[in-house]
Amino acid sequence: MSLFESVYLWYLRRKCNHVPNHIAVIQDGNRRYARKMGIPRAIGHQIGADRTGQVLEWAHEVGIQYLTLYTFSTENFNRTKDELDELFALFKERIELIVEDERIHKYRIRIQMIGDKEKLPSYIQEIIHNAESATAHYSNYYVNIALAYGGKSEIIQAGRRILGDVKDQELHAEQITPDLIEDYLYGRNSAVPPVDLIIRTGDDSRTSNFLPWFANGYEAAVYFCTPYWPLFKKTDFLKAIVEYSHQCDIRDK
16 A cells, blocks of 8 residues: 555545444446456456455444445346356355354454345355354344345335234234334344445446435435446545535534
């Protein structure tokens, strides 16, 4: 790391007057990065996965308690079988490594998946269950992995569960409140609080139906940046938090 970059990181860290409790990240650009670099698509996804590991470390350094990573959407199932096989193999490898990562246990980080598990291959469901079970007793920090995730879908599924309980007379209509809907979205034991900041990489200015209840419903700050996910740097991460801090200062005036 150059002296300039070290000084710049120090400067950005000093500007982080407000640290978000929950950051949600849309990791975009792995495939475009691979095309730009002239490397196989699978390598682009692997480099992106390496970047994810670094971001987990950065988040811990800053003191982010909740981090949600948009890893695979319901729309991504439309990709070719070859690419899906590559991605699922990568998910299996990386989730298994998470369970073995000493930092997860040292920092007491709870891992949780959000999304439609039933859409995933059975072996992916199994390793997710293992990761969640191995960290279920941790409560210092939380990492939510959004797999087979769709924002509209999760609200529809919660609505169906509520209607089912009303029909079975386990719930009365007057009991339906925002807090109850949040319970039905992820369950009372979930680790998904309101989102403070959404970061999207890859030079795309959309939130892509990501956590609509906990992000849009709570007016989360949004930071769009140009680098593809494999090129996302610590300076980019801190600049997002600086922007969040600036918006907090504006709200406080």
